[in-house]
Amino acid sequence: MNPPSPLNLLNQLARIIEEKKRAQEQPICAYLYDLDALRRHVEEVTRLLPPSCRLFYAMKANSDAEILKTVSEHVHGLEVASLGEVIKARAASERIPVIFGGPGKTDAEIRGAIEQQVALLHVESLHELKRVEHIAASMNRIVSILLRINLSGPFPQATLAMAGTPTQFGIDEPLVGEAIQLALSCPHISLEGFHLHSLSNQLDWRSHLELLAYYFDKVDGWSEQYGINVSTINVGGGIGVNYADIHSQFAWNDFADGLSRLISERNKEGTSMLFECGRFLTAACGYYAAEVIDIKKNHGKHFVIVRGGTHHFRLPVSWQHNHPFAVIPLDTWKYPFERKGTTDSDVTIVGQLCTPKDVFARDVLVDRIRISDVVLFLYAGAYGWAISHHDFLSHPHPERIYLESTPVLT
Numbered sequence: 115m116n117p118p119s120p121l122n123l124l125n126q127l128a129r130i131i132e133e134k135k136r137a138q139e140q141p142i143c144a145y146l147y148d149l150d151a152l153r154r155h156v157e158e159v160t161r162l163l164p165p166s167c168r169l170f171y172a173m174k175a176n177s178d179a180e181i182l183k184t185v186s187e188h189v190h191g192l193e194v195a196s197l198g199e200v201i202k203a204r205a206a207s208e209r210i211p212v213i214f215g216g217p218g219k220t221d222a223e224i225r226g227a228i229e230q231q232v233a234l235l236h237v238e239s240l241h242e243l244k245r246v247e248h249i250a251a252s253m254n255r256i257v258s259i260l261l262r263i264n265l266s267g268p269f270p271q272a273t274l275a276m277a278g279t280p281t282q283f284g285i286d287e288p289l290v291g292e293a294i295q296l297a298l299s300c301p302h303i304s305l306e307g308f309h310l311h312s313l314s315n316q317l318d319w320r321s322h323l324e325l326l327a328y329y330f331d332k333v334d335g336w337s338e339q340y341g342i343n344v345s346t347i348n349v350g351g352g353i354g355v356n357y358a359d360i361h362s363q364f365a366w367n368d369f370a371d372g373l374s375r376l377i378s379e380r381n382k383e384g385t386s387m388l389f390e391c392g393r394f395l396t397a398a399c400g401y402y403a404a405e406v407i408d409i410k411k412n413h414g415k416h417f418v419i420v421r422g423g424t425h426h427f428r429l430p431v432s433w434q435h436n437h438p439f440a441v442i443p444l445d446t447w448k449y450p451f452e453r454k455g456t457t458d459s460d461v462t463i464v465g466q467l468c469t470p471k472d473v474f475a476r477d478v479l480v481d482r483i484r485i486s487d488v489v490l491f492l493y494a495g496a497y498g499w500a501i502s503h504h505d506f507l508s509h510p511h512p513e514r515i516y517l518e519s520t521p522v523l524t
Contacts, residue, residue, distance in 0.1 A: 123148055123517075124490070128442045130515065131403055131488050135444055141405035141421035142488055144513040145499060149184050152399035152495070156188040159395065162370040164377055167387045170213055172351050173199055175392030175496035176400070180516050182206035185395060191233065193351075193390040197223040200230050213348070213388070215262065215309065217282045224249050228257060236262045236309040236348065238284055243296055243303070250302035257302060260348050261285060261293050262309035265332065284309070294340050305342065308333055311350020311390065317362075319369035322352070323376055330380050346386045353394035355493055360438050364394065393496040400495020402427045402512070403442070404465070405488050409454050415477070416461040420489050423465020423472045426512050427494060428502040436475040439463070442488040455484030463489055467507060 127146060134142055160169045168190035173182060177199060183206050186192060192203040195216035203212045214227045215236035224246055227235060237243045237259050250257045264284035285293050297305040310329045316322045326349055337344050353364050377383060404420035411417070424430065430437035447453050460479050465472040474491065483489075504511060 123151070124440055124442075126517075127401060127403075127490060130517075131442050131490070132444060135405075135446055135486075135488075141407050141486075142403055143405065143420075143422040143426070143510070144403045144515055145426075145494065146401040146403060146515045146517060147178070147181065147495060148399045148401075148517045149180065150518055152181070152184050152396060153188065155398065156185050156395050159366055159391070160188050160190070162366060163389070164370070164374045164387075166377060166383050166385060167373070167389060170211075170388055170390050171395055172390045172392030173203065174500065176396045176498070176500050177202050178499070178514070179205065180514075181396060181399075181495075186210050189395075193392075194232075197226040200227060200232065204230060213390075215311075215390075221245065221249060225253070228253055228255055233258065234306065234346070234348075235259045237293075237297075238262050240285065240289065240293060240296060243293065243300070247300040247303050255302065256304055258304045258306050259297065260307050260309040260346060261290070261297060261305065262311070263287055263290055263293075263332075265310060265312055265328075267312070283311075290336060291340065294336065294342060298342070307344040307346035307348070307385075308336070309348040309350065311348065311352065313350075313352045315354030315393070316352045317354045317356050317364055319365045319372065322364075322369060323372045325349075325352075326373070327376060327380070330376075330382065334380075344385060346388060348388040348390065351390040351392055351394070353389075353391050355393050355397045355496070357433070357435050357438055357493060360492060366394075395496075397493045397496040400493070400498060402491040402494040402498060403488050404491070406483065406485050407466075409456060409461075409483070409485055416456050416459050418461045418463045418483055418489070420463060420465055420474075422512060423467045423509070424474070425465070425467060425472075425503050425506045425509065427474070427491060427498045429494070429497045430474045430491075431471055432497070432501065436478055437494075438492045439475060439478075440490045440492065441480060441483050442490050443482070443484070444487055447486060453484055453486070455482060455487075456480075457482045466509060 170191040170193040171185045171189045172193045174195055186207045191211035193213050194200050194203055211233040213234040214232045217238045262284040264286055266287045297303050333344055356362050404422040406418055407421050408419040460477045462476045463474045
């Protein structure tokens, strides 16, 4: 099973965009979310996991209330990285398990997490571990934790590395013994296991299984060396999305089958294994629609300027890739002069911002594109609006359209 293909919905989206164009004067700029496809995808991903595994949605990918409400019905819990996200998670579901990670937690966040009955705190440093004990003692509470370890590696190749290289994440592996001993000495801390998220945007399921086998080796070694019982291993997220070839995605079916075999071979049926997937769950359900407001040629290059920009959808410039898109042709034209366009040309699609970095895709061949057509960016359901600098230049925010049996506008 791969994530649902956004191309399957193009005709329906084109009709919605055409209706909006007829009904409004302003250029179209909107996020569209297919909640039905999201629901089916998340349900299937969760169902295929082995019984000892639990899927948490990493809500940093998209914390939109409608997305959270839909996802929370089918995952085992939500993963957060701030007290603000804890509050959003609780708004989506008062009882859903929440786990809290990320470097640099404040005292207020630690206290708030305890008050909000967060299931697990992922502790990122020895200093943070001492602060958790101090705050838990002041509240007379026992806090369940995982120690996040920055493993030395080496690891399989992936787009982003959070471990095996100098980063702000986790406790340096040479300090793992000291961290374990400190945690065991704290009367208000219950050490449940380890958090080992090391790579992100992994596209190869076999490499990801190799990574999990490496994690098991590490945890087994620590368990034996320090005489601890590990009930939980958080293997993080890291399941990627292939933006360069949307027809070739992470093979979750094969991964789940291989994971079942790996768990059996390593006798890990009694260990709870947590996954924190974000992008893989929500990316395919989202679209960013931006109307073409100008086409020009500078220094031999065609530039297509759309209503909106990377202040709405920052992912392409953040990851430095050409984002996949489709052109929705519209026949409406309100001006008395010629409608400009280009055919069989390499174009660079940009937004309205006053910076040359406001680029969605560079030198991409299109059959035809005209002013007032709409560029529909695919796989825009994760790390789009959630990571963007919304108010730069004070442009209007995009509309949101949620697609179920009937589109809902907000």
